[in-house]
Amino acid sequence: MGGRVDPPDGTPEGGPNGGDDEYRSLVFDESFIKAARLQEFSAQERLQDEEHAAVRPRPEAERRGPRVGLGLSRQGLILVLLIALAFGTAIYMGIRNPYRSPARTGAEPLHSEVLPLAPTGPVPGSNPADLFANSPAARFATGADGVALPPVRSSGRFSESQVLAALTAAKDYVVESSLDPDVLTGGAVRPVRVLLDPRQQRQFDQSVENPRNDGRHAATAWMVRLDRSKVELASPKVRVDGTLAVQEVGDGLEVTADHVFVYAVRPAGRGKGPGKNPGKGAGKNPGKGPGAGRTASLFSVRRQVHFRFERQDLRDREVNVRQVAVRAGPMNCGEDPSDALSPLLAGERAKDAGKAGTDPFARGRSTASMCGLLASSAQPSPDHPSRPSR
Structure with a gap:
């Protein structure tokens, strides 16, 4: 009877074989x-x-x-x-959102060409109404009405409202730079300057302060300026005819304004107006000849202006002028047209029509070579059919 015997009532609770067997594997180690x-x-x-x-x-x-x-x-x-x-x-x-407008690059400088047109005979003179009625300008509209907008349609990347904004901004520039009396003969420049893209204003200022016939700094490329020491407007009504066209090029809109402006002018000081203030060319006297005593003559300016509008230009209503071509007459070929245009008045003849030549050996830009002849059909004549003006 020496073996191990369990108690009669079984192993007591808590004993080696009791109910705590399930906790036996739990070790309370040092950690x-x-x-x-x-x-x-x-x-x-x-x-x-x-x-x-x-x-x-x-x-x-x-x-x-x-x-x-x-x-x-x-x-x-x-x-x-x-x-x-x-x-x-x-x-x-x-910042890197691909749908944002691309960053604007530096504005391209304006490139221009101003070409005087010399008459082959004396300049016709009469009162403004007869001059207009007997010239091709008889059918032209008056003032800003001649700068009409074309039908407006959306393009691939630009909405109808954006196309309209481009055309309207171009029209505003054409009107201010070609029809504002203060700009034409009063010497005002601010109405034109404030419309420009700020990136072009420095070139504009250089052109006004130091005009040069170098293709970039002619004040008369930015705006029509008459020599107020010599002429004044004989009529506030300027005849205008031309077109505005728009097309999408790359990521911008390009607008082309092509207009003819016909001004009735007379010698400065003959009446009230901005022409009474002497300026460039003081001391010049109108030439004598047939019709020299008549009060008015016509001066025609053909302007082709190319604009470029980026999206930010459209939002800010700013104008970026890329290229301008001007044909103006009647003028002398030898006149420097960079500062102001000097029309020949009634009865005057061109001093150097047909005499200006181009010297291929001459360095630099020759003003004498930049000249053309004004066709006789562009001058007022009784032979022109009289048409009711608008």
């Missing part, structure tokens, strides 16, 4: 104990202080407290960095 946050007081400590709590925080747990706070600070810092990164990414993507 587990050190991880505990609370520690019981010993029996001796409880006897010494009966009112003391049964447990106390472990020193290790107290030391871990700041680590927990540090961990939370790191999490907050990471969260702030993530928010900042997301915000920065949003800004970058906004």
